[in-house]
Amino acid sequence: MKDIIQQDTIVAIASAVVPxxxxxxxxxxxxxxxxxxxxxxxxxxxxxxxxSHQVIYGYVKNPITEKVVDEALLIYMQSxxxxxxxxxxxxxxxxxxxxxxxxxxxxxxxxxRLANGGEFSLRAFLNGRIDLTQAESIAEMxxxxxxxASQVALAGLQGKLAQPIRDMRxxxxxxxxxxxxxxxxxxxLPPLDEEQIIQDVEENLIKIKHILxxxxxxxxxxxxxxxxxVGRPNVGKSSLLNAWSKSDxxxxxxxxxxTRDVVESQLxxxxxxxxxxxxxxxxETEDTVEKIGVMRSLKAVNQADLVLxxxxxxxxxxSEDEEIYQQIKHLNIILIINKIDIAKENLTYPPxxxxxxxxxxxxxxxxxxxxxxxxxxxxxxxxxxxxxDIAINQRQAAALTRAKVxxxxxxxxxxxxxxxxxxxxxxxxxxxxxxxxxGEEVTESVLDRxxxxxxxxx
Numbered sequence: 001m002k003d004i005i006q007q008d009t010i011v012a013i014a015s016a017v018v019p020x021x022x023x024x025x026x027x028x029x030x031x032x033x034x035x036x037x038x039x040x041x042x043x044x045x046x047x048x049x050x051x052s053h054q055v056i057y058g059y060v061k062n063p064i065t066e067k068v069v070d071e072a073l074l075i076y077m078q079s080x081x082x083x084x085x086x087x088x089x090x091x092x093x094x095x096x097x098x099x100x101x102x103x104x105x106x107x108x109x110x111x112x113r114l115a116n117g118g119e120f121s122l123r124a125f126l127n128g129r130i131d132l133t134q135a136e137s138i139a140e141m142x143x144x145x146x147x148x149a150s151q152v153a154l155a156g157l158q159g160k161l162a163q164p165i166r167d168m169r170x171x172x173x174x175x176x177x178x179x180x181x182x183x184x185x186x187x188x189l190p191p192l193d194e195e196q197i198i199q200d201v202e203e204n205l206i207k208i209k210h211i212l213x214x215x216x217x218x219x220x221x222x223x224x225x226x227x228x229x230v231g232r233p234n235v236g237k238s239s240l241l242n243a244w245s246k247s248d249x250x251x252x253x254x255x256x257x258x259t260r261d262v263v264e265s266q267l268x269x270x271x272x273x274x275x276x277x278x279x280x281x282x283x284e285t286e287d288t289v290e291k292i293g294v295m296r297s298l299k300a301v302n303q304a305d306l307v308l309x310x311x312x313x314x315x316x317x318x319s320e321d322e323e324i325y326q327q328i329k330h331l332n333i334i335l336i337i338n339k340i341d342i343a344k345e346n347l348t349y350p351p352x353x354x355x356x357x358x359x360x361x362x363x364x365x366x367x368x369x370x371x372x373x374x375x376x377x378x379x380x381x382x383x384x385x386x387x388x389d390i391a392i393n394q395r396q397a398a399a400l401t402r403a404k405v406x407x408x409x410x411x412x413x414x415x416x417x418x419x420x421x422x423x424x425x426x427x428x429x430x431x432x433x434x435x436x437x438x439g440e441e442v443t444e445s446v447l448d449r450x451x452x453x454x455x456x457x458x
Contacts (some may be wrong), residue, residue, distance in 0.1 A: 137155075
C-alpha cells in the first residue's frame with residue numbers, strides 16, 4: 001500500500017445539477033483540512049459525535065452571519081477509509097443549482113480549492129486506492145451508453161483487467177531477474193532454463209493477443225454504431241427516423257428539401273448504442289442553405305459505420321437514386337425501401353445490394369426488420385462484445401501492442417542465440433509497457449491526459 005500523500009483540500013459539486021430537477025445535490029471535500037472546514041460551516045442538530053462513516057443531520061450556515069444556507073446531511077469519511085484515502089466530507093444538500101452552489105462557495109471561502117477535472121480520482125490513484133485501469137473504468141462507467149458498456153466498465157473497476165496485466169508483468173520481472181542473475185553471477189548459479197523462459201514468453205504473448213482482441217468490440221460497446229440515413233428528398237428519411245426513435249426529432253412534410261441539416265437521435269438496439277443521423281436529401285440544388293446541408297450529409301455518410309440508403313417504394317429506383325448510390329456504394333449499405341404500403345409493382349434495384357429492408361415508416365411497419373438487419377450486419381462484433389468480461393481502450397491497446405512487439409523481439413533474440421544482455425533490453429521494454437497500463441510505470445503527462453477528461457466532481 002502506498003503512503004498517503006497529504007495535499008491541500010479540494011472541493012467540487014459531485015452530482016449532476018439541473019435546475020428544478022433532482023432531489024439531492026452533493027458537495028465533496030477531500031484533503032487535510034476537510035474536517036476543519038466542515039466543522040466551521042456545518043451545525044449539527046443535537047450533539048452527535050463526528051465519527052467516521054456516520055451520517056449527521058444539521059444545517060450548513062455562514063459562520064459570520066449565522067445565515068442558514070441549507071438543511072443537509074453530512075457524511076465524514078476519515079483517512080484512509082475513503083475514496084481518496086484522505087479525509088473526505090460529503091454534504092448531501094437539496095437538489096438544484098442554488099443550494100449546492102452556496103455550500104460550495106462557503107467551502108471555498110473557508111480554505112478549500114476548487115478541484116480540477118478528475119482530481120478526486122487522481123488522488124485515489126496517487127494514494128494507491130485504485131490503479132490506472134480502475135480510474136479509467138470510473139470514467140467509462142459514468143459515460144456508459146448501454147447496460148453492456150456499464151458491465152464492462154464495472155469489470156474494469158473490480159480489477160478484472162488489471163489482474164492479468166499484473167500477473168504477466170510479475171512473470172516477466174521474474175524472468176528478467178533470472179537472466180540478469182546469470183549475467184552477474186554465471187559461475188555461481190545453475191544453467192538458465194531457456195525452455196521454460198521460451199514457454200513463459202509464448203504464454204504471455206498469447207494472453208496479450210487475447211486481451212488485444214477485445215479492443216474493437218470494446219469500442220463498439222463504448223461508442224456504439226454511427227448509422228446514417230441517406231437518400232434523395234421526400235423518400236421518407238425523417239419519417240423513418242421518427243418511427244424508429246418513437247419521437248418527432250425530424251420535421252416531416254411532403255415538401256422536398258425540408259431537412260436542411262443532419263438530425264441526430266440516440267438509440268440502443270440489443271444493448272448496443274446507436275447514433276442515428278438523418279441527413280438532408282441529396283440532390284442538385286441552387287438553394288445555398290440546402291447546398292450546405294447536402295455537403296454535411298455526404299460528410300456524415302462517409303464517417304458512418306453503416307448507411308441506410310433509403311428509396312421510395314412509391315416511385316421505385318430513379319436516376320437520382322442511382323447517382324447517390326454511385327457515391328456511396330463503397331460503404332456498408334442496407335437498402336431501405338420505404339413507403340412499401342403504397343409501392344409500385346416489380347421494384348428493381350442493383351443486384352449487388354444484399355441487405356434489403358422494406359418499411360412503411362408512417363404506420364410503423366418494418367422497424368423490427370430494420371433493427372434485425374442492423375444487428376445481422378455487425379452480428380459478429382456485437383456477439384463478441386456482449387460476451388466480453390473486459391475490454392481495453394486505445395491507450396491500453398497501444399501499451400499492450402508495445403509489449404507484444406517487445407516479447408516478439410525476445411523470441412527472435414533467443415532464436416538467434418544472442419547474448420543475455422540483449423534479452424534484458426526487450427524484457428524491460430515489455431515490463432515497462434505493461435506497467436503503464438496499470439500505472440506502476442507512468443509519466444505525469446499521461447496522468448494529465450487521462451484525468452483531464454473526467455468531470456470536476458470525479
